[in-house]
Amino acid sequence: MDQKLPSTSSSASSGPIADLTYRNYDGPMELPTHRWWAIAKLCIRLATKKRGFWIASVISGYWYLILAAVFFFVDLQTQGSPLGVKNPIFANIVWKDQFLNAFSISQLLLFICALMLGAGAIANDNRAKALLVYLSKPCTKTDYLVGKWMSIFIPITGVVAVPTILFYGYCLMSYRTYGFWTDDPFLLPKLLGMILVPGFFHASVVLGISSLFDQGRMAGATYAGMYFIGLFFTKAMQVIHIVNSRHDRPVPFVDTLYYMSVDGLQIGFAKIILNTQGSTLFPIPQGPSQAARQPLIEIPSVGLILSLYFGISFLAMWLAWSRVRAVEVVG
Amino acid sequence: MESSSRGGGGRLSVHDIELKNVSRWYGEVIGLNDVTCTVGPGLTALLGMNGAGKSTLLRLITGQLRPTTGELLVGGMEPFANPAVYRLMGYCPEIDNFYEHYNGFQFVNFMARLQGFDGAHAKRRTAEVIEHVGMSERAHKKIAGYSKGMRQRIKLAQAMIHDPQIILLDEPLNGLDPVGRREFIDVLGDLADRGKTILVSSHILFEVEQMTRSILLLHRGRLLATGDLREIRGLIDKHPHKIRVETSDPRRLATYMLDRANVVSARFERSGTAVQFEVAEPDAFYTMLMNVIDDHQLLVQGYSSPDNNLESVFRYLVSN
Amino acid sequence: MAVASIHNLVVKYGNFTAVNGLSCEVPEGCTGLLGPNGAGKTTLLKTFLGFVRPTSGTASVVGCDIRTQDRQIRQRVGLMPEQDCHIPGLSAVQFVAYAGELAGMPSAQALRRAHEVLEYCHLGEARYRNVETFSTGMKQRIKLAQALIHGPKLLLLDEPTNGLDPAGREDMLELVRSVSHGKGINVIVSSHLLPDIERVCDQVIVVMNGTLRAQGKISDLKRIDGHPVDVDLREPSPQFVEACIKRELTVNPTKAGAYRVQGAGTPEAINLHVIRAARESGAQIRGLTVAERSLEEAFMTAIQTPAESR
Numbered sequence: 001m002d003q004k005l006p007s008t009s010s011s012a013s014s015g016p017i018a019d020l021t022y023r024n025y026d027g028p029m030e031l032p033t034h035r036w037w038a039i040a041k042l043c044i045r046l047a048t049k050k051r052g053f054w055i056a057s058v059i060s061g062y063w064y065l066i067l068a069a070v071f072f073f074v075d076l077q078t079q080g081s082p083l084g085v086k087n088p089i090f091a092n093i094v095w096k097d098q099f100l101n102a103f104s105i106s107q108l109l110l111f112i113c114a115l116m117l118g119a120g121a122i123a124n125d126n127r128a129k130a131l132l133v134y135l136s137k138p139c140t141k142t143d144y145l146v147g148k149w150m151s152i153f154i155p156i157t158g159v160v161a162v163p164t165i166l167f168y169g170y171c172l173m174s175y176r177t178y179g180f181w182t183d184d185p186f187l188l189p190k191l192l193g194m195i196l197v198p199g200f201f202h203a204s205v206v207l208g209i210s211s212l213f214d215q216g217r218m219a220g221a222t223y224a225g226m227y228f229i230g231l232f233f234t235k236a237m238q239v240i241h242i243v244n245s246r247h248d249r250p251v252p253f254v255d256t257l258y259y260m261s262v263d264g265l266q267i268g269f270a271k272i273i274l275n276t277q278g279s280t281l282f283p284i285p286q287g288p289s290q291a292a293r294q295p296l297i298e299i300p301s302v303g304l305i306l307s308l309y310f311g312i313s314f315l316a317m318w319l320a321w322s323r324v325r326a327v328e329v330v331g
Numbered sequence: 332m333e334s335s336s337r338g339g340g341g342r343l344s345v346h347d348i349e350l351k352n353v354s355r356w357y358g359e360v361i362g363l364n365d366v367t368c369t370v371g372p373g374l375t376a377l378l379g380m381n382g383a384g385k386s387t388l389l390r391l392i393t394g395q396l397r398p399t400t401g402e403l404l405v406g407g408m409e410p411f412a413n414p415a416v417y418r419l420m421g422y423c424p425e426i427d428n429f430y431e432h433y434n435g436f437q438f439v440n441f442m443a444r445l446q447g448f449d450g451a452h453a454k455r456r457t458a459e460v461i462e463h464v465g466m467s468e469r470a471h472k473k474i475a476g477y478s479k480g481m482r483q484r485i486k487l488a489q490a491m492i493h494d495p496q497i498i499l500l501d502e503p504l505n506g507l508d509p510v511g512r513r514e515f516i517d518v519l520g521d522l523a524d525r526g527k528t529i530l531v532s533s534h535i536l537f538e539v540e541q542m543t544r545s546i547l548l549l550h551r552g553r554l555l556a557t558g559d560l561r562e563i564r565g566l567i568d569k570h571p572h573k574i575r576v577e578t579s580d581p582r583r584l585a586t587y588m589l590d591r592a593n594v595v596s597a598r599f600e601r602s603g604t605a606v607q608f609e610v611a612e613p614d615a616f617y618t619m620l621m622n623v624i625d626d627h628q629l630l631v632q633g634y635s636s637p638d639n640n641l642e643s644v645f646r647y648l649v650s651n
Numbered sequence: 652m653a654v655a656s657i658h659n660l661v662v663k664y665g666n667f668t669a670v671n672g673l674s675c676e677v678p679e680g681c682t683g684l685l686g687p688n689g690a691g692k693t694t695l696l697k698t699f700l701g702f703v704r705p706t707s708g709t710a711s712v713v714g715c716d717i718r719t720q721d722r723q724i725r726q727r728v729g730l731m732p733e734q735d736c737h738i739p740g741l742s743a744v745q746f747v748a749y750a751g752e753l754a755g756m757p758s759a760q761a762l763r764r765a766h767e768v769l770e771y772c773h774l775g776e777a778r779y780r781n782v783e784t785f786s787t788g789m790k791q792r793i794k795l796a797q798a799l800i801h802g803p804k805l806l807l808l809d810e811p812t813n814g815l816d817p818a819g820r821e822d823m824l825e826l827v828r829s830v831s832h833g834k835g836i837n838v839i840v841s842s843h844l845l846p847d848i849e850r851v852c853d854q855v856i857v858v859m860n861g862t863l864r865a866q867g868k869i870s871d872l873k874r875i876d877g878h879p880v881d882v883d884l885r886e887p888s889p890q891f892v893e894a895c896i897k898r899e900l901t902v903n904p905t906k907a908g909a910y911r912v913q914g915a916g917t918p919e920a921i922n923l924h925v926i927r928a929a930r931e932s933g934a935q936i937r938g939l940t941v942a943e944r945s946l947e948e949a950f951m952t953a954i955q956t957p958a959e960s961r
Contacts, residue, residue, distance in 0.1 A: 020770070021771065021829070021834075022767075022768070022771045022799070022829075022830060022834050023767075023834075024802045024834070024835065024836075025756070025760075025764055025800075025801060025802025026802065027756070027757075027760050028756075028757060028760070029726075029754075029755040029756060029757075030752075030755045030756070030757055031755075032722065032755065035753065035755070038749075038752040038753060038758075039753070042738075042749055042752075046740055046741075120739075124739040124740070125738070125739065127739070128736060128737050128738065128739045129734055129735065129736040129737075130736060130737065130738045130739065131736075132732045132734060132736035133736050133737070133738060133750060133753070133797060134753060135702070136700065136725065136729075136730040136732065136798075137725055137750065137753040137754045137801075138722045138723070138725040138726040138753075138754060138755060139725075139753045139754075140722075379816075380816040380817070380818060381786060381787055381788070381815075381816045381819070382786075478688050478689065479688075480688050505813075505814075506843075507688075507843065508686070508687040508688045508843050509685075509687070509843055509845055509947055509950055509951070510687050510951070510954070511687075511688070512843070513947075513951075534814075534815065534816050534817060534820070535844065536817055537846050613937075614885075614935070617885075617935050617936065617937055618935055621926050621929060621930055621935070621936055622930065624922075624923070624926050625923070625926050625927055625930055628923060630919040630923075631919060631922050631923075631939070632918055632919060632922070632941065633880065633918075633922065633939045633940045633941055634938070634939050634940075635883075635938045635939070635940050636937065636938065642817060645817050646817070646818070646821075649818070
């Protein structure tokens with residue numbers, strides 16, 4: 001009786017002992033257009049392993065949580081009050097400004113996320129000479145840069161999008177009676193536009209700065225330096241604005257300078273998209289010169305903000321492009 | 332294992348490097364473990380696997396480190412933080428740190444000034460030494476644009492600038508093309524012939540073989556062998572000498588050789604055109620082989636000993 | 652089919668001509684690329700991979716034109732760079748799998764094959780360790796692994812034994828030899844270490860000043876006409892020399908105790924004469940080999956003769 005003995009493989013060299021030496025690869029291959037995704041996927045995977053990233057990203061949405069809690073309890077309270085008494089908060093609320101405020105408040109944490117994702121993106125590769133590996137494969141400089149850019153853009157956009165959209169959904173379901181939908185039916189597309197603002201800017205700038213250095217730490221420190229100096233500067237501008245407004249000497253130039261920082265540009269852009277100049281949740285005590293007492297800063301000029309925002313982003317992208325040279329791959 | 336001869340001289344001169352029970356630790360990691368040896372005039376090769384302690388030894392000799400225990404003397408003095416000893420030594424390290432914006436001439440000149448030469452003398456010496464290493468045409472270009480081979484030559488130039496008695500080189504042939512290697516080896520050979528003590532650390536055994544027969548072999552921090560290569564080979568009993576004979580009829584030859592007790596084994600190659608003997612006493616074997624071939628008029632294309640070289644000796648010693 | 656064909660290739664960097672009208676056909680098998688520093692070797696390799704645009708001339712590598720199809724070339728070619736390189740933060744298997752994905756392999760296939768290739772390169776034990784903790788020998792082997800991951804038809808190895816100690820060099824050369832012989836992969840090795848090239852390659856191409864100086868099988872380049880024999884005696888012996896001369900053999904001393912002997916007849920016959928002469932004069936022959944030029948000598952001759960290809 002012929003028993004069929006197990007054999008190793010159906011290939012030509014079959015028999016009881018398998019040939020485990022090197023064999024060629026003739027299997028399926030992906031299209032070259034997807035190469036950037038392989039790069040982005042790996043970088044995202046590596047970055048999202050860091051605990052710090054998750055902590056920063058969750059905290060970045062904290063204002064939404066606070067708002068949700070405040071609205072919920074206020075709404076609960078006013079359920080029991082007699083009709084005709086206007087709810088102080090919901091009476092004058094400008095819904096889109098709530099998103100703007102949350103957006104502004106999350107800026108610092110978004111910046112930290114961007115640093116964690118991107119400071120070392122190109123810098124570490126410079127040190128490890130990773131470009132030799134990338135460019136010796138059928139992978140171009142474009143694939144590399146697009147992949148790296150996406151690996152910062154996608155997570156940051158996600159971090160902004162999730163709380164914003166969740167909060168939007170919550171308000172849509174609960175506060176339509178207070179005019180959430182009727183105030184601005186097109187709020188959602190505008191929000192989607194706003195969501196893209198930080199990712200685009202941070203991805204471009206952080207990559208540009210990262211490409212200048214050999215160490216992630218140096219790149220991170222540089223960007224942090226720029227960020228905080230700008231922040232300090234704009235806070236100073238804010239104080240000056242308030243002082244000016246108290247003394248009835250509005251100086252519009254100061255208003256513009258308020259937007260001259262990493263945060264400022266993004267907030268300015270968000271204001272433009274949402275077409276608002278912001279407002280506070282609680283009404284301001286009335287006084288003699290009401291307009292002058294406004295501590296809110298005017299909506300900035302569209303041309304200025306857009307040109308700075310896109311100008312700096314494209315400058316940084318150009319910087320990354322020119323610094324990443326098809327380096328001495330051989331010898 | 333030790334054999335008594337040293338390369339070159341043989342007299343204990345005051346310029347020798349002497350180690351007595353030298354050990355060096357880095358925390359709990361051992362760098363060198365109880366090494367005793369001397370290095371005299373001539374070219375000596377310092378060999379060992381990566382991590383065997385070669386860099387530690389060089390750093391001890393050049394006075395960058397102090398031995399944890401034991402005594403290390405260079406020219407009769409301790410080298411650690413001792414400028415008098417530095418005058419006697421030139422060091423050509425493996426790493427490549429230069430002032431990149433200098434050109435070759437300026438760099439070597441700078442080194443000369445650091446050695447204490449005054450301006451004119453320094454310039455003269457610099458020109459001489461740059462000529463000696465074959466960099467005269469290219470010395471006025473910035474170092475940032477130098478190839479690896481050119482950097483190696485500049486390193487040797489700055490090591491030789493003060494005409495030291497002792498020169499230490501760590502992987503000096505790295506990055507040189509075959510022409511450059513030959514020239515470099517010739518320069519070193521010339522220096523050795525003039526009575527200098529040269530210690531070369533290298534992994535490229537077939538080149539070391541062309542330079543010298545005097546070796547210093549380190550393994551895992553310990554001194555494994557020192558002295559003349561041939562003697563060391565003779566003393567490795569565990570690995571009988573291999574002698575390979577190419578002939579059209581290997582088995583017939585083997586029958587004549589096998590009844591002598593000298594032969595430990597005979598291996599026939601698959602091609603059927605050669606046989607490899609392992610013998611305990613090569614001297615007697617060679618004479619026997621010649622006689623057998625002559626007496627029986629055997630047709631032999633040639634014979635040789637494939638393991639009578641530095642690589643085989645290295646392998647045998649290290650794999651024990 | 653030739654692995655690469657080059658016709659009158661000229662490559663310039665500004666005013667400097669690195670490759671000056673080079674024409675050659677790189678045959679299949681394992682080829683050594685030799686030449687002094689600055690000869691145009693590295694420029695040639697860079698041009699093969701599509702990093703440098705040639706000024707004029709044509710070349711095709713693994714069947715693809717270098718000007719228009721450089722991406723396909725990099726698809727079919729694996730490069731093991733001379734310098735240390737890796738992707739920061741990855742373990743060995745992640746790194747090699749990533750290299751495969753960069754070459755276009757689907758991630759599952761890339762991971763599976765990464766394990767195979769790491770085993771083949773003797774890195775199986777260390778495959779889950781971070782690449783940054785590797786020793787020099789392991790770094791070299793992982794560079795080879797990332798070059799092999801996508802199953803290339805041509806391997807370019809740039810100084811594969813750089814920084815390796817003798818045992819590591821032995822391993823690497825064995826690996827390269829096994830890859831190039833019997834697995835159907837063509838290999839071009841660029842190295843300054845001629846005995847390594849001898850060990851691994853069957854043929855060489857010698858380049859200097861941007862032109863081809865010599866090309867051919869190593870065995871052909873090493874052969875000396877008239878098949879003289881090198882005789883290694885235990886100690887120098889003038890009596891031996893006399894005895895040889897009496898037998899109508901010409902004798903030239905080469906090193907201490909070694910002589911090059913030439914005569915008429917077959918090598919075996921000459922050997923018999925030599926042994927008889929040694930016996931008569933009381934000398935002991937320790938080595939009797941067909942005299943060959945070393946590859947280094949052949950190389951030096953090639954670069955010193957005025958430009959004449961082949």
